[in-house]
Amino acid sequence: MSSRTIPIRPETQKSAAFEYIATRKDELIGWARKFSLFPYPFVTACCGMEFMSVSSTPYDTDRFGAALPRFTPRQSDLLMVVGTITHKQAPVLLKVWEQMCEPKWVLAFGVCATSGGFYNNYAAVQGIDRILPVDVYVPGCPPRPEMVIDGIMKLQDKIANQQHLIVNDRF
Amino acid sequence: MSAIFERIREALASRAGEVSVAHGVLVLQVAPGAVLEVAGALKEDFRFDLFLDVTAVDWLPREPRFEVVWHFYSTMHKLRVRVKARVAEAEPVVGSLTGLYGSAHFMERECHEMYGIVFSGNADLRPILLYEGFKGHPLRKDYPKEREQPLVPYREGYEMPGGE
Numbered sequence: 074m075s076s077r078t079i080p081i082r083p084e085t086q087k088s089a090a091f092e093y094i095a096t097r098k099d100e101l102i103g104w105a106r107k108f109s110l111f112p113y114p115f116v117t118a119c120c121g122m123e124f125m126s127v128s129s130t131p132y133d134t135d136r137f138g139a140a141l142p143r144f145t146p147r148q149s150d151l152l153m154v155v156g157t158i159t160h161k162q163a164p165v166l167l168k169v170w171e172q173m174c175e176p177k178w179v180l181a182f183g184v185c186a187t188s189g190g191f192y193n194n195y196a197a198v199q200g201i202d203r204i205l206p207v208d209v210y211v212p213g214c215p216p217r218p219e220m221v222i223d224g225i226m227k228l229q230d231k232i233a234n235q236q237h238l239i240v241n242d243r244f
Numbered sequence: 245m246s247a248i249f250e251r252i253r254e255a256l257a258s259r260a261g262e263v264s265v266a267h268g269v270l271v272l273q274v275a276p277g278a279v280l281e282v283a284g285a286l287k288e289d290f291r292f293d294l295f296l297d298v299t300a301v302d303w304l305p306r307e308p309r310f311e312v313v314w315h316f317y318s319t320m321h322k323l324r325v326r327v328k329a330r331v332a333e334a335e336p337v338v339g340s341l342t343g344l345y346g347s348a349h350f351m352e353r354e355c356h357e358m359y360g361i362v363f364s365g366n367a368d369l370r371p372i373l374l375y376e377g378f379k380g381h382p383l384r385k386d387y388p389k390e391r392e393q394p395l396v397p398y399r400e401g402y403e404m405p406g407g408e
Binding site for chain 1: 375387392396398402
């Protein structure tokens with residue numbers, strides 16, 4: 074993902090005020106983006122029950138701005154891979170990820186998505202990071218809702234500290 | 245319970261080999277060529293109207309290597325019958341039950357892809373749970389447990405395990 078992006082190198086010197094705003098731009102956009110995650114739940118297995126639990130009232134991912142699932146990849150920016158991915162499903166998962174617009178992040182929910190879990194056999198992919206880049210891994214079979222919330226918060230920290238390329242190479 | 249089993253035992257004595265009762269299930273050990281006949285008799289004469297499953301057992305060092313196992317249920321008698329036939333690795337062929345039971349189509353496809361048993365008479369033995377291009381039969385004992393046959397190329401840094 075990051076290899077495709079172009080680092081910002083302003084060719085001409087701007088005024089000091091502009092420079093100052095440019096240095097704080099990532100902070101501002103990161104702050105905005107980390108509270109407006111639109112997850113796409115790619116739910117394939119029993120971790121889905123835990124996903125429902127973490128989304129609904131007692132735990133409530135809406136507190137982190139990550140509650141509203143978009144059921145089309147084109148409207149979402151966080152791919153939550155919830156459950157076992159088989160080799161037969163891998164092309165579907167990859168297509169969903171490719172259809173998501175930048176910026177996009179991936180959260181591996183549960184031990185199967187993280188590493189294949191105990192399904193070390195002909196059918197299961199041994200971790201989705203073999204086919205697409207993963208930002209946060211949440212292990213557990215299934216993970217406790219607190220672990221998922223911790224994972225989302227780790228992702229928020231990551232987003233807040235990322236460089237955000239929004240306009241073009243002159244900004 | 246045993247009255248029906250006794251009648252089946254008598255009627256199929258000539259075609260079935262070893263006959264026994266295990267855990268309340270009648271077990272018929274038959275030759276691969278006699279499976280169609282035995283299943284037909286079970287369905288038509290003894291009202292075993294529900295075809296439950298067909299699967300296989302891989303007894304690797306043993307010869308003949310595979311044992312194909314069918315299960316039937318009678319909704320009238322509320323009894324189960326298990327039919328077993330041993331086939332060799334060189335010629336793992338048994339007759340298809342698709343003419344008798346429509347549900348045999350899917351189950352024979354699964355047994356075919358997982359164990360490589362060929363059901364002669366079933367024209368559609370495409371993979372049903374696996375994907376096109378999968379090499380080998382994963383539930384055979386000599387299929388390497390950790391072999392991966394991915395459909396999408398792995399990312400850099402992750403070794404692509406050999407398909408064969």
